[in-house]
Amino acid sequence: MNYLERLTILLLLVACNKKSDVTPAPVDEKPGTLTYVSATLNGKSIQPFIDIHVQPEIKIRFSMPVNRSSASEKILISDLSGGKVNASYNFERNDSVVSIKPASSLQHLSQYKIQMLPGLLASSNASLQAGQDIAFATSIDSSRKFPALSDAALLDTIQKRTFKYFWDYGHPVSGLARERSNATPETVTSGGSGFGIMAIVVGIDRGFITKAQGLNRMQTIVSFLKNKAQKFHGAFPHWLNGSTGEVIPFSQNDNGADLVETSFLMMGLLTARQYFNSTDAAEVSLIKDINSLWNAVEWNWFRQNNQDVLYWHWSPTASWAINLKIQGWNECLVTYVLGASSTTHSIPKTAYDIGFARNGE
Template identity: 45%
Template structure:
């Protein structure tokens, strides 16, 4: 549901397209990748995407740049702007870097100290950060004319990441425990209840200049589940269960599912358009820390929800009803990303423009490991012109012969995190371990089955 991004960025005019070949590259890199095992390929893509948040971070804040364009062309000269949600994904990616041996625990701690210090001094609005900040000053960078205040959704993505970091360092040395204390202070200062406006629903935005004029109550299934769970979990500014059951679920209408490509959608995606399924980032953003395996409430079985979401995208691209070039078993997955004319919300149906974003399939590894591996191997052995220093470029279209050497933090971040959740469950284990999160889930009547098949596999592989 990144419609506000779409409205704001659709006006960006992209320069002439670069042609990407569907044929196997002759480069030595592609030849070398042919010899890599599946595990080695996973290591490689995790390392490259992690580097977006490590070497590619904004120098002063340590936060994630909103975008990195290797062609050096930036819309609105925003190369110094950092993003809250993407940085939340990034702090989780840094944990992947530690566990995979890309960086040391001590180096990660120093980066986290820089990020947390920046966040504590940056503009906040009733505890919520804005969507964008100036990485050098900590001042709000308006995301749109009236979007110059608190963004509760982006704040939730950041808090999700920080709580995982806090669990990682909780039993560490004195310096690490101090970091945990500083993270918890930020967590406790978010006024989730303020963003209800006294109603049984959470609102996305508030601005000291425009008050509630953005008027965006968040309800119906999308990427924002994590916001409601954190709002219920807050030990200082919690919302009541009615906010979830009435606002988020639209008084239960969220359960009005359908069948698409032979699979039940589990929840109702129609709240946000005429197509029966949404972009794939809806199955990623809230689940970087929130483990869908064994997670149920009165509305859904969440592993079935997310798995069916990914499988529907796969089946749709194999079917390829619009006959776009390249779509098939090795190239699939649609999500909000760059496109030929700016940023667009791609998903099966009318919103399919023939653009594939690698983050869609790669971040779906926990749900579709075989199909996601097919796509990963295609990229690195047959289409390595679509890959740069920070991993696969944001999006491409063989039909339009279009690709740009450009990245977005919100698309790169889920890749190393969700792959790690598939491999070891690292971020799921950390986030779900948090006592406040456990209390929030219980408060909303979620049931967590730690003995689910996938959770047992991850425990056995530990």
């Protein structure tokens, strides 16, 4: 071994036995990505999250343990206006599950969202790259708001409020029932007025109004129907102007008689006729006027050339253009009952058998 070889071996031995006084560079560790896995609200895991209790327990699972302080900054509950909901945070499963509870009850029947913001850190410094929102809606407040009512008291309340629709919103000129309480204030309905008249009879009988009040309203209604309202072969249109009595067309060719709506009106009028049946002069006069309206309806004419069926519409400009037969089974049975009951313009039994009942079909 020559000198050069010996020197090389010596240098290598010295190098191997000497401790380095230079700190090694740290390894560049890439921590990976934190991901959202699943969520439950009060144990529910299937979206949409609706009907959620106003004191919910929200549990959010991540792919790895999260940084606790980061969780309270980056996982938020807010309402639709963006207002933050204060909440407490707890951690489960080695901090991979964040459990959140609002500090106070949420609003009933309201919408909220849980926001997981980008930058949420894991314990390993991994971070949530993409934000995640979870929407939820709270339940209705089912607690009792008013004193409990008995079944009888509840039915009384419903009956009185139904009556009040027809009484309070009756047209100020004609007294007839408006088609709507908050729109087209001049449009009154003939059939709806039949139900309104029935309600007036009930209102008197139940003591919601006096008999004198009810009689006064009935006199207004009947006088208007007799003297102002347009009629066609004794039948009324579906809609009328409550001040003038002129037809308001229901459709292009429905600008004249509506026999079914007329039936509902007559049903109410005949009920009132029987209810006010007394020797009082005002009531006797009312009964006489109702009878004149009742007797004027030409039920048999609406068979359209003596067919064994009644027709629903007739127009002064389009005649029988709608050409709609009144056939059952439906609410129009009353039209045939009244037509058969008329002492002035009655229909034959065959009109019912063949027209409404369709020979048993």
